[in-house]
Amino acid sequence: MSKANSTVQTLYVAQCFDGRQLLNNVRVDWQHGRISAIEAGVKPAQPGQQLQGLLCPGFFDIQVNGGGGVLFNQQPDATALRTISQAHLQFGTTAMLPTVITDKLQVMQAAADAVAELLPQAGHTIVGIHFEGPHLSTARRGIHPADCIRPLSDAELALFCRKDLGIVMVTLAPETVPAAQIRQLSAEGVIVCLGHSAATAEQALAAIDAGARCFTHLFNAMSPLTSREPGMVGAALASTDVYCGLILDHLHVHPLSARIAAQCKGEDKLILVTDAMAHTGSELQTLAYQHTEIRRDGLKLTLPDGTLAGSALDMLTALRHYHHDLALPLSSGLKALSANPASLCGLQPDIGYLQQGALANMLLLNTGLDIQRCWLQGTQINNNNRIQL
Secondary structure, three states: OOOHHHOOEEEEEEEEEOOOOEEEEEEEEEEOOEEEEEEOOOOOOOOOOEEEEEEEEOEEEEEEOEEOOEEOOOOOOHHHHHHHHHHHHOOOEEEEEEEEEOOOHHHHHHHHHHHHHHOOOOOOOEOEEEEEOOOOOHHHOOOOOHHHOOOOOHHHHHHHOOOOOOEEEEEEOOOOOOHHHHHHHHHOOOEEEEOOEOOOHHHHHHHHHHOOOEEOOOOOOEOOOOOOOOHHHHHHHHOOOOEEEEEOOOOOOOHHHHHHHHHHHOOOOEEEEOOEOOOOOOOOOEEEEOOEEEEEEOOEEEOOOOOEEEEOOOHHHHHHHHHHHOOOOHHHHHHHHOHHHHHHOOOOOOOOOOOOOOEOOEEEEOOOOOEEEEEEOOEEEOOOOOEOO
């Protein structure tokens, strides 16, 4: 930890969203990487000390396949995790769950070992791991390789229940995993999400009753809402106590559908995610994947046949889409990027909020929602998006 982090640091800011409410004229003190005091209605004694803009919690992305030119599945080691962490940090992501998409067991185990190795170290944003698959519906698999989709075995159960991985999230299709196994995972502290599924609404609701708590990338790769079969989408929108992830790149989900989701889930249960591939935070245009390739066109990533293959989205762009394009409140967008995923993962008040005792993961945004300053556990990130240690 840097010497600066060992002393009390203070900033004054015109506005602050603390994860719950908007505050004016705020003073924030932090030491040893954590906020020691925060007080509203306070201006500095000397003119010019107050920073203009909005201070808010750093973003928490629960679905990150890659970044900085690296796909986690293809390089499941600690070096890759640091590269991915740095790539997303420049867009305000101060906490993330690196995501392993459907693969062989040994790749999943290597990825888990990399997370376990990195977690005790400093200077990164990793707080756990997300296994997206391999227990999915073949009919709704998207780019997940069909030859790796399989039932949940004892080996995977043991992997998911490891206690050295921080937050463990698993996306599965409820029609392929018995409710008893969902209940077992939930009892072990695993966050079970539903996705890549052709399940009926009744199957989805049974999984929720067994402990599932979130839907992965709502609308995408799941049975739709229709007049006589509500499907996965209907179950997700109607279940007030479960969270829904949403890829707000305007490619995966139509803006009107996104607005409907925001209205149904309210300000507390919507989570914006990137589903980012290696392309985010890099100049990468084409990525070899399985026996094909993923091609980039702006934020759009596709296989040669046009199948969407994750996204080149970043969290800051998702926030702009939410607030500027959907014309939804900035405060609820910020919650969807920080407080809500933190609440799902049980990491509040450490992250997702600016309050006494919380980690000093903070962003200063201007009116155009550009990042003016970024702090990771109280350490300011320099202009090269590197941590000043």
